[in-house]
Amino acid sequence: MDFWSDKARGLSPYTPGEQPRIEGLVKLNTNESPLPPSPRAVEAMQAAAGDALRLYPDPESVALRETLARYHGVAPSNVFVGNSSDEVLAHVFVALLKHDRPLLAPDVTYSFYPVWAKLYDVAYETAAVDEGMRIRVDDFCRNSAGAIVFANPNAPTGIALSRDAVARMVAANPSIPVVVDEAYVDFGGETAIPLISEFPNLLVVRTFSKSRALAGLRVGYAIGDAGLIEALSRVKNCFNSYPVGRIAQAGAIASVEDDDYFQAGLATIVAERARMTSALVELGFEVLPSSANFVFARHGAFGGAALAQALRERAVLVRHFNAPRIADYLRITVGTAEQTDRLIGALRKALG
Numbered sequence: 206m207d208f209w210s211d212k213a214r215g216l217s218p219y220t221p222g223e224q225p226r227i228e229g230l231v232k233l234n235t236n237e238s239p240l241p242p243s244p245r246a247v248e249a250m251q252a253a254a255g256d257a258l259r260l261y262p263d264p265e266s267v268a269l270r271e272t273l274a275r276y277h278g279v280a281p282s283n284v285f286v287g288n289s290s291d292e293v294l295a296h297v298f299v300a301l302l303k304h305d306r307p308l309l310a311p312d313v314t315y316s317f318y319p320v321w322a323k324l325y326d327v328a329y330e331t332a333a334v335d336e337g338m339r340i341r342v343d344d345f346c347r348n349s350a351g352a353i354v355f356a357n358p359n360a361p362t363g364i365a366l367s368r369d370a371v372a373r374m375v376a377a378n379p380s381i382p383v384v385v386d387e388a389y390v391d392f393g394g395e396t397a398i399p400l401i402s403e404f405p406n407l408l409v410v411r412t413f414s415k416s417r418a419l420a421g422l423r424v425g426y427a428i429g430d431a432g433l434i435e436a437l438s439r440v441k442n443c444f445n446s447y448p449v450g451r452i453a454q455a456g457a458i459a460s461v462e463d464d465d466y467f468q469a470g471l472a473t474i475v476a477e478r479a480r481m482t483s484a485l486v487e488l489g490f491e492v493l494p495s496s497a498n499f500v501f502a503r504h505g506a507f508g509g510a511a512l513a514q515a516l517r518e519r520a521v522l523v524r525h526f527n528a529p530r531i532a533d534y535l536r537i538t539v540g541t542a543e544q545t546d547r548l549i550g551a552l553r554k555a556l557g
Contacts, residue, residue: 215323219317222235230522231547232522233548236389237415237418238417239538240418246460253454262450262453264442266286269449269454269458270284270426273286273428276461280431283429283430287424287425288425288445288449289423289424290425291317291425293426293427294317294425296437297384298324298327302351303326304381306351306381307327308322309331309349309350309353310331311332312331313338313361313531334530337493338493338501340359342366342373350381353384354383356387356388357386357394358497360389360497361499361524362493363494364495365395365496368395371385372400375397375404379406383404383407387410388415389415391415392495392498393495393497397409398428405433408427408429409429411426416467417457417460422453422456422457424457478500484545488549488552491503499539503535504533507555509531513525515555516551521551523535523537524538
């Protein structure tokens, strides 16, 4: 520690979901997909793993950006690609969210946001979600922030705002950037991407990790006005000129092009989410309405930490956040039908 900078000493790093190696573990703590990635994506990555790996990848990921542009109905100049949506968001904090007035975010949201704010010296304020854990749109229309960031569907609650609600928020803040983190939107939310032609201050961030079952690939992207994308490119090229490797670009392109497989996977996960929710309610849980690939639930008679430990003792891993307002909740990833059955069985034993 003698050689640490003052900045490093003052940081409180983000804690990622645990990745234990326990035989027979039911792992429902990191919102990974229970389904394999597109076979076409796997084939494309295998084909890319050849002699060309001695060469640097395309620094601008042009082919991937063009593929994403076609898929979302925008221009390639509206697309930025990075090594995971976390890296994209980190660039967003530098390029768009650091201003004299504070950044505004919900008090219950993705816990990486305050970490980036601390890292990049971004003044950070929160607006409380309501008693039902919903974002209060009016609190983000008060015109006192320097920028706004939120997840939609929100994390860890899974609750989504409608596109109309997002549009109202963005329209009320025409002079500041508004960033919508859509990591989970494919599971039931309404994307804000169609709004970017109307609002030059809106940026939408997406990932391949959740709905496309490519968490191990680390590919994320942002869609917005070309001016916002240029700011991200400037920051990227001051940090890492080649963020997305050849194999990752090939796999991501093939995944986007295999839309039938993608849609079928979404339907499977949404159906299992409904089954899991019903089973949890039967056990006495309150389950928030989820538009994500996880549910956020609490039991009136048992605390979240105790239940998480009881499940762990039965080789079922879920996520518990020891944080204000949400300490009684468990965030439970939607798994396979077999994993859901294991979860419910373990909960029955834990609840007595």
